Amino acid sequence: MRKARDGESTKEAVLTAAKQVFAERGFAGSSLAMISKKCGISDGLILHHYKNKQNLYHEVLEDLAKGYLETVFKTGQESHTQEQMIDDVLRATFKFWSEDTIYNRISLWAFLENQTELLEKETNITASLTAVVGQMQMDGKADPRVDPVTLLTMTIGPIHFWTRYRNQFKETLQLDGTIEELNQSFLEQFLILIQKVYQVENKTSTEKESE
Amino acid sequence: MRKARDGESTKEAVLTAAKQVFAERGFAGSSLAMISKKCGISDGLILHHYKNKQNLYHEVLEDLAKGYLETVFKTGQESHTQEQMIDDVLRATFKFWSEDTIYNRISLWAFLENQTELLEKETNITASLTAVVGQMQMDGKADPRVDPVTLLTMTIGPIHFWTRYRNQFKETLQLDGTIEELNQSFLEQFLILIQKVYQVENKTSTEKESE
Amino acid sequence: MRKARDGESTKEAVLTAAKQVFAERGFAGSSLAMISKKCGISDGLILHHYKNKQNLYHEVLEDLAKGYLETVFKTGQESHTQEQMIDDVLRATFKFWSEDTIYNRISLWAFLENQTELLEKETNITASLTAVVGQMQMDGKADPRVDPVTLLTMTIGPIHFWTRYRNQFKETLQLDGTIEELNQSFLEQFLILIQKVYQVENKTSTEKESE
Amino acid sequence: MRKARDGESTKEAVLTAAKQVFAERGFAGSSLAMISKKCGISDGLILHHYKNKQNLYHEVLEDLAKGYLETVFKTGQESHTQEQMIDDVLRATFKFWSEDTIYNRISLWAFLENQTELLEKETNITASLTAVVGQMQMDGKADPRVDPVTLLTMTIGPIHFWTRYRNQFKETLQLDGTIEELNQSFLEQFLILIQKVYQVENKTSTEKESE
DNA sequence: TATGAATGAGGGTTCATTCAT
DNA sequence: GATGAATGAACCCTCATTCAT
Numbered sequence: 001m002r003k004a005r006d007g008e009s010t011k012e013a014v015l016t017a018a019k020q021v022f023a024e025r026g027f028a029g030s031s032l033a034m035i036s037k038k039c040g041i042s043d044g045l046i047l048h049h050y051k052n053k054q055n056l057y058h059e060v061l062e063d064l065a066k067g068y069l070e071t072v073f074k075t076g077q078e079s080h081t082q083e084q085m086i087d088d089v090l091r092a093t094f095k096f097w098s099e100d101t102i103y104n105r106i107s108l109w110a111f112l113e114n115q116t117e118l119l120e121k122e123t124n125i126t127a128s129l130t131a132v133v134g135q136m137q138m139d140g141k142a143d144p145r146v147d148p149v150t151l152l153t154m155t156i157g158p159i160h161f162w163t164r165y166r167n168q169f170k171e172t173l174q175l176d177g178t179i180e181e182l183n184q185s186f187l188e189q190f191l192i193l194i195q196k197v198y199q200v201e202n203k204t205s206t207e208k209e210s211e
Numbered sequence: 212m213r214k215a216r217d218g219e220s221t222k223e224a225v226l227t228a229a230k231q232v233f234a235e236r237g238f239a240g241s242s243l244a245m246i247s248k249k250c251g252i253s254d255g256l257i258l259h260h261y262k263n264k265q266n267l268y269h270e271v272l273e274d275l276a277k278g279y280l281e282t283v284f285k286t287g288q289e290s291h292t293q294e295q296m297i298d299d300v301l302r303a304t305f306k307f308w309s310e311d312t313i314y315n316r317i318s319l320w321a322f323l324e325n326q327t328e329l330l331e332k333e334t335n336i337t338a339s340l341t342a343v344v345g346q347m348q349m350d351g352k353a354d355p356r357v358d359p360v361t362l363l364t365m366t367i368g369p370i371h372f373w374t375r376y377r378n379q380f381k382e383t384l385q386l387d388g389t390i391e392e393l394n395q396s397f398l399e400q401f402l403i404l405i406q407k408v409y410q411v412e413n414k415t416s417t418e419k420e421s422e
Numbered sequence: 423m424r425k426a427r428d429g430e431s432t433k434e435a436v437l438t439a440a441k442q443v444f445a446e447r448g449f450a451g452s453s454l455a456m457i458s459k460k461c462g463i464s465d466g467l468i469l470h471h472y473k474n475k476q477n478l479y480h481e482v483l484e485d486l487a488k489g490y491l492e493t494v495f496k497t498g499q500e501s502h503t504q505e506q507m508i509d510d511v512l513r514a515t516f517k518f519w520s521e522d523t524i525y526n527r528i529s530l531w532a533f534l535e536n537q538t539e540l541l542e543k544e545t546n547i548t549a550s551l552t553a554v555v556g557q558m559q560m561d562g563k564a565d566p567r568v569d570p571v572t573l574l575t576m577t578i579g580p581i582h583f584w585t586r587y588r589n590q591f592k593e594t595l596q597l598d599g600t601i602e603e604l605n606q607s608f609l610e611q612f613l614i615l616i617q618k619v620y621q622v623e624n625k626t627s628t629e630k631e632s633e
Numbered sequence: 634m635r636k637a638r639d640g641e642s643t644k645e646a647v648l649t650a651a652k653q654v655f656a657e658r659g660f661a662g663s664s665l666a667m668i669s670k671k672c673g674i675s676d677g678l679i680l681h682h683y684k685n686k687q688n689l690y691h692e693v694l695e696d697l698a699k700g701y702l703e704t705v706f707k708t709g710q711e712s713h714t715q716e717q718m719i720d721d722v723l724r725a726t727f728k729f730w731s732e733d734t735i736y737n738r739i740s741l742w743a744f745l746e747n748q749t750e751l752l753e754k755e756t757n758i759t760a761s762l763t764a765v766v767g768q769m770q771m772d773g774k775a776d777p778r779v780d781p782v783t784l785l786t787m788t789i790g791p792i793h794f795w796t797r798y799r800n801q802f803k804e805t806l807q808l809d810g811t812i813e814e815l816n817q818s819f820l821e822q823f824l825i826l827i828q829k830v831y832q833v834e835n836k837t838s839t840e841k842e843s844e
Numbered sequence: 845t846a847t848g849a850a851t852g853a854g855g856g857t858t859c860a861t862t863c864a865t
Numbered sequence: 866g867a868t869g870a871a872t873g874a875a876c877c878c879t880c881a882t883t884c885a886t
Contacts, residue, residue: 025239026239029239031876123383161364173360252867453855464873568822575819590752
């Protein structure tokens, strides 16, 4: 295989294989042999390009973080209104977490392995979203009674939870439809509920007061 | 140390140590040596009691699952009303995920390692809660427009998310207070929001009816 | 081979084999495989007993140093007069350096590899001998014009030099006799010369003065 | 660096770097990477010029031997009298072993590694000096009772010994002065003592004459 | 001449597991 | 029940060497 003496392409092939293997078995559970075998090269060549197993892992995390940032942030910046932006970002986030199982899993592994790089990037995004939510609260477009970070936790938490348990749910609850269909259906319902979370309760309180 | 020729107590000591080590580093990242060292016995003795590293892990998972089930279910069965039960279960769940970092982490590891035992138990609980939520919907006490499982995802998802990211949030957003205080504050706000999620939109229906 | 489950004897067998291999090829040039093969055990067992290649080397050095100290010091303490002691120590030192090629070589390796343990022990001996030589100078039994350490260097240096080059000398100069015979002959001549080195030059100076 | 497409200068740069690295860590302990890094070229280029690690080492040894021969022999040939020559050669030898730590160390490494090239060259020099000493004995200028090779061993041995242990001596015996000063002081004292070694025992001859 | 991609062997070390005691 | 001697496989990594460019 891979006899092409092209360092750059080899390096990328290694990175791709590494992502898959690390996603499947985590850092400790993966061996360089698994990766090298997966891309048809010798054991030592990985270290020729990446020096360390640890270093390779770092580069994998970095690459994934870059992808995440690009996906989620680009989405947000093209939106015109705040509401639109939230909706866009939510759909993008959902899509990302829902579909990119490699990112999804490696993010979890890295968290457990105390490899905080990815975690920090993710938190940064959430943090920058809190500013938006805070603004929405001041504009009367989001429930002002709670911290923005709580609102965001209510928003993104279910997405993570769903991607983690959906397969098990499908099995245990004998849900009909493919995972894609279930995903779609969940997303629609989720968007309904999340609206209620953000909704400012002025009428109700007014009415209550008036009662 | 641990000269007490008491097989049963040794076995339990191993289990306790194993939980801690596995929680910290996962299955692949843990070695029997770490565990045996932690409880002051020889390497071989673990295998005398548990036969396998894998087997030991299974027993750890089983033991944790048992604890989880007991904690969450007992809580539910002592409640008198549905609303009370939901509230009790939520608080118990939050407490459990929030505080029992060993369970918390091992549950994650096991998920990633495709060790589905714990996952199944957890899903079973959620599944059995869907029945309750379904009943609430029929009683007009929960938003009937979405699947019960979606409602539960909205409920438990944020709790998981919070326990995973709270440390990072504290750091990045420079939140004041100890983690315990932040936990408490999050829980209060969360309960406010989750109420809105469940709330039946009677006003809307009234308005609709009036049309 | 070596199926005897006797840790202590195994440990010693490893030490013996290690001495030989390290003497032959130095630390960097030796592999644990060479040693384990030499005493018919598995690779890992060495590390079970000695934890580290480095650690094993340390223990080898320590053991050799102990032997050296015992040999040379015991000799000295049984002597009755200073002259006797010097003669005894010299013969013992010569014998040691001449015959114990393992010590001889490992001492050199360790010096080059900046493993100073042995060097320090050897220096300590020389240092303690300087006291004796100093006393001899004060008693008029050793040339008082030079430092004791210079005298000792003149004494031991040739012994080291001889053991290092004797084989080559035998070949190049086509010396007759076995190495043992050459050794013996060298020792006798050496003892004649070394006496001259120590000799106090009183007559000469007297004669000179009388002139 | 070192972009000069000048094969010859590159080759020499490699040789210089190799000497340093080999002197520091011996053959087994040195890697081509260390050397190539030291002179800022690629790994493969060394082998382009020297074909082998072993071969490179050979060339290093050869080059060092050449230098040694030139230094010591040139010295001898410019002297006018035998006594002068011995003194000159001694001072040159002392200077060489004392200062050229690279030669010094590599000579030791090579000895231990059974790489006899250097050893042979050194022995050749000593051998050719035995002729001079033998002549001196016949001329009544050197103690005739011992073999010339023994006399030479008494002469050069202390120099080697001193260069090997001087640092340790300085430390252990807490000698004052820099190493250069200690060297100088040792040399002066050594020359005094070595004279006594060579000295023909005239008293004896007086007695003989009186017979 | 010079680079660096690629290999494969070997090295030190960890580790689960077996087994005699 | 408990220890620790012993094994063998696997792992990460180094390194000399080859070879295409």
